[in-house]
């Protein structure tokens with residue numbers, strides 16, 4: 311009997327870590343819906359790369375700083391294009407530097423909209439599809455959620471809220487859906503990150519290297535293919551950074 315494809319939705323997937331996740335899940339046989347905001351060229355090339363692998367792919371331009379409008383649009387697009395959802399990866403992020411003095415209300419709202427409100431509203435919108443599919447939600451958290459940097463105060467606080475939300479959603483969506491978070495250390499440097507800072511960081515990583523986008527993609531592959539009894543966990547993916 312023909313078994314329909316599974317469908318994964320990854321937010322902010324045109325580049326970097328999200329792109330690796332999308333390509334890995336396509337390789338596993340998932341059809342892929344993904345969102346992007348400004349990276350239109352990269353989104354187009356990702357569409358081509360996935361469809362060349364023989365999977366279906368659909369790109370949705372969405373600004374997750376406008377959570378209600380964005381989630382409505384994403385839900386409509388996935389419903390029309392695929393009519394089902396098996397995996398949701400809340401990956402989109404804004405790594406915005408702001409310390410105690412430079413933080414504004416607008417910055418706090420923007421970061422919470424992207425890192426907390428949108429993942430919550432997407433889970434709310436897709437709840438019926440995710441339950442029907444006995445699906446999986448992965449939230450991309452950050453090691454900084456538990457080890458906050460004062461130069462990134464509202465970023466860290468919003469990721470900490472996402473970590474807490476992950477636990478709440480795991481309870482809310484049980485028993486049909488698993489919900490887990492991944493808390494990376496560095497898996498891809500921000501562009502222009504100073505060389506001296508990179509070396510300082512690496513000295514405190516027992517495994518002696520940064521992670522890679524592929525490390526994230528491999529863990530997500532495991533969670534969505536083998537992880538049916540894992541829920542409500544925040545998995546540190548940091549080469550041991552958190553134990554030094």
Ligand SMILES: NC(=O)c1ccc[n+]([C@@H]2O[C@H](COP(=O)([O-])OP(=O)(O)OC[C@H]3O[C@@H](n4cnc5c(N)ncnc54)[C@H](OP(=O)(O)O)[C@@H]3O)[C@@H](O)[C@H]2O)c1
Pocket residue numbers: 321322323324325326327328345346347348349350372373374375376400401402403404405424450451452453493494495496497498499500
């Ligand atoms: N890289 C690391 O070492 C690291 C470390 C710890 C945690 N993480 C987490 O892992 C995830 C992936 O990391 P990354 O470095 O690949 O992320 P990233 O490059 O900082 O961001 C991923 C994408 O988020 C999208 N985005 C930003 N603002 C948006 C908005 N308002 N609406 C919709 N999309 C928006 C961007 O899309 P466009 O380019 O299309 O505008 C961007 O390409 C993130 O959640 C990040 O916080 C990463």
